[in-house]
Amino acid sequence: xxxxxxxxxxxxxxxxxxxxxxxxxxxxxxxxxxxxxxxxxxxxxxxxxxxxxxxxxxxxxxxxxxxxxxxxxxxxxxxxxxxxxxxxxxxxxxxxxxxxxxxxxxxxxxxxxxxxxxxxxxxxxxxxxxxxxxxxxxxxxxxxxxxxxxxxxxxxxxxxxxxxxxxxxxxxxxxxxxxxxxxxxxxxxxxxxxxxxxxxxxxxxxxxxxxxxxxxxxxxxxxxxxxxxxxxxxxx
Ligand SMILES: Nc1ncnc2c1ncn2[C@@H]1O[C@H](COP(=O)(O)OP(=O)(O)O)[C@@H](O)[C@H]1O
Ligand SMILES: [Mg+2]
Numbered sequence: 001x002x003x004x005x006x007x008x009x010x011x012x013x014x015x016x017x018x019x020x021x022x023x024x025x026x027x028x029x030x031x032x033x034x035x036x037x038x039x040x041x042x043x044x045x046x047x048x049x050x051x052x053x054x055x056x057x058x059x060x061x062x063x064x065x066x067x068x069x070x071x072x073x074x075x076x077x078x079x080x081x082x083x084x085x086x087x088x089x090x091x092x093x094x095x096x097x098x099x100x101x102x103x104x105x106x107x108x109x110x111x112x113x114x115x116x117x118x119x120x121x122x123x124x125x126x127x128x129x130x131x132x133x134x135x136x137x138x139x140x141x142x143x144x145x146x147x148x149x150x151x152x153x154x155x156x157x158x159x160x161x162x163x164x165x166x167x168x169x170x171x172x173x174x175x176x177x178x179x180x181x182x183x184x185x186x187x188x189x190x191x192x193x194x195x196x197x198x199x200x201x202x203x204x205x206x207x208x209x210x211x212x213x214x215x216x217x218x219x220x221x222x223x224x225x226x227x228x229x230x231x232x233x234x235x236x
Contacts, residue, residue, distance in 0.1 A: 034208035089134025100151030139170035
């Protein structure tokens with residue numbers, strides 16, 4: 001469903017992603033773990049087209065999308081919940097969800113159905129649909145960010161650090177939501193610093209270090225890898 005070949009992304013003279021190759025197959029949950037500054041967000045942005053690829057290739061469903069505009073990639077079935085959630089604080093929950101459906105704005109009924117579907121998935125969002133999003137808790141905002149990404153009915157969902165800044169109990173809820181999405185058959189590429197939880201939910205995983213993949217394997221393999229344990233799993 002997704003294949004990257006030697007992808008490089010730079011910010012001026014800084015090369016943030018230095019030649020990454022990876023793939024995500026249909027129905028898989030794949031995680032990329034890595035420290036702050038490793039290039040995880042940059043990599044996800046290059047997949048949705050928000051950062052230009054300097055070298056290498058991005059294939060979506062076998063189609064070369066390296067230079068395809070972001071909105072067209074949404075049309076191809078890719079959506080992202082960005083790091084820091086990116087919800088519009090001064091708009092209501094419902095309005096934020098509508099924004100996720102901009103690619104379908106000619107079909108109000110489909111949008112309404114999509115909203116109802118997300119309300120079913122995240123009942124707290126339904127209760128708070130007319131509330132300004134800035135008044136939601138961090139966990140609720142994260143659910144809103146995921147629900148908004150799902151409004152375009154993607155086949156591949158990219159999640160950038162959904163656990164960031166959340167309390168442990170809320171992180172559990174977020175990972176439970178990810179498990180349910182996985183159960184529904186959605187293909188997911190999850191970027192996380194919470195390595196233990198991410199590896200626990202993932203079929204396969206990659207370790208990204210300063211712009212390069214240094215390890216890959218099944219989630220279970222990496223959970224038991226001594227290097228991963230030492231660098232990412234700490235004392236847990
Ligand atoms: N907009 C930007 N301009 C310049 N440098 C950036 C920008 N965004 C990220 N970087 C740099 O690129 C590298 C990778 O960042 P990022 O992709 O955000 O890493 P991660 O998501 O793994 O924390 C870091 O060195 C960061 O400072
Ligand atoms: Mg990041």
